[in-house]
Amino acid sequence: MSAPSIRYRKMNGLGNEILVVDLRAQSVSLTPALVREIAARPDTHFDQMMVLLRPRSHGTDAYVRIFNTDGSLSAACGNGTRCIAALAMEETGRSEATFETDAGLLPSWDAGDGLITVDMGAPKFGWSEIPLAREFADTRAIDLRVGPAEAPILSQPSVANMGNPHAIFWVDDVGAYDLARLGPQLETDPVFPERANISLAQVTAPDGITLRVWERGAGLTRACGSAACAAAVAAARLGLTGRSVTVTLPGGPLLIEWRERDDHVLMTGPWEFEHEGMLPAGSLETAA
Numbered sequence: 196m197s198a199p200s201i202r203y204r205k206m207n208g209l210g211n212e213i214l215v216v217d218l219r220a221q222s223v224s225l226t227p228a229l230v231r232e233i234a235a236r237p238d239t240h241f242d243q244m245m246v247l248l249r250p251r252s253h254g255t256d257a258y259v260r261i262f263n264t265d266g267s268l269s270a271a272c273g274n275g276t277r278c279i280a281a282l283a284m285e286e287t288g289r290s291e292a293t294f295e296t297d298a299g300l301l302p303s304w305d306a307g308d309g310l311i312t313v314d315m316g317a318p319k320f321g322w323s324e325i326p327l328a329r330e331f332a333d334t335r336a337i338d339l340r341v342g343p344a345e346a347p348i349l350s351q352p353s354v355a356n357m358g359n360p361h362a363i364f365w366v367d368d369v370g371a372y373d374l375a376r377l378g379p380q381l382e383t384d385p386v387f388p389e390r391a392n393i394s395l396a397q398v399t400a401p402d403g404i405t406l407r408v409w410e411r412g413a414g415l416t417r418a419c420g421s422a423a424c425a426a427a428v429a430a431a432r433l434g435l436t437g438r439s440v441t442v443t444l445p446g447g448p449l450l451i452e453w454r455e456r457d458d459h460v461l462m463t464g465p466w467e468f469e470h471e472g473m474l475p476a477g478s479l480e481t482a483a
């Protein structure tokens with residue numbers, strides 16, 4: 196049997212590296228090993244791979260599975276959703292697109308000036324919804340720390356689920372920490388049974404947050420949309436900011452609005468097309 200040929204599109208959302216693979220008309224199974232192999236190649240390297248599958252629900256453009264670099268799955272990726280929304284809008288000629296993931300529906304629309312808004316849904320704050328391994332009554336600050344009890348390096352993060360688990364540590368200077376060293380340790384702390392995305396957040400104004408993220412399954416990235424949403428809602432819950440904030444990541448700013456009406460979080464930002472090509476046939480033979 197000859198290997199299927201599959202096109203990929205390499206994009207990015209604020210430097211968050213996104214590989215889009217459209218399998219709506221093809222049947223190929225992507226194993227974690229194959230995903231890791233694709234991620235290891237310079238041309239197709241990604242932080243997240245957005246795999247478009249045939250829609251499961253009426254009115255949606257695709258059912259989307261999202262893989263991290265390490266082959267694990269995530270039910271949310273804000274930056275990647277802007278990228279696939281841009282492709283879908285170009286394909287349909289419409290100015291909106293809706294995707295389904297395992298975390299629910301993600302409506303998105305053209306916000307003008309080359310920006311796209313994604314409705315990331317309502318955040319969840321219950322300890323079992325994050326999920327955490329044991330009960331915490333107040334997830335605005337949980338008892339977790341790195342370093343000695345009397346002088347912790349980082350402590351008392353807020354936690355939230357934005358379709359995926361996030362912990363946000365509030366700091367005075369996001370640049371003052373070795374996140375590449377602390378991230379892996381916190382990501383896999385036993386309090387997070389499904390691991391977690393780890394953020395350092397610095398509140399710079401009632402409508403401004405600076406953020407650095409160690410992503411579950413992907414490591415340090417230039418931007419993480421769902422982490423920006425999680426930090427924004429966590430800051431608003433603590434009264435550190437209002438419900439509309441600009442979250443500035445290493446890759447640039449995202450506008451986050453936590454809508455009063457239905458608690459949904461709206462994320463607005465750019466997307467960029469880089470190049471396209473075919474996935475290496477050799478690796479796909481393994482999967483066919």
Ligand SMILES: N[C@H](CCC[C@H](N)C(=O)O)C(=O)O
Nearest residue numbers: 269272273274359419420421
């Ligand atoms: N970069 C993505 C999130 C990836 C999350 C993933 N690392 C996980 O939850 O496992 C974003 O823009 O929202």
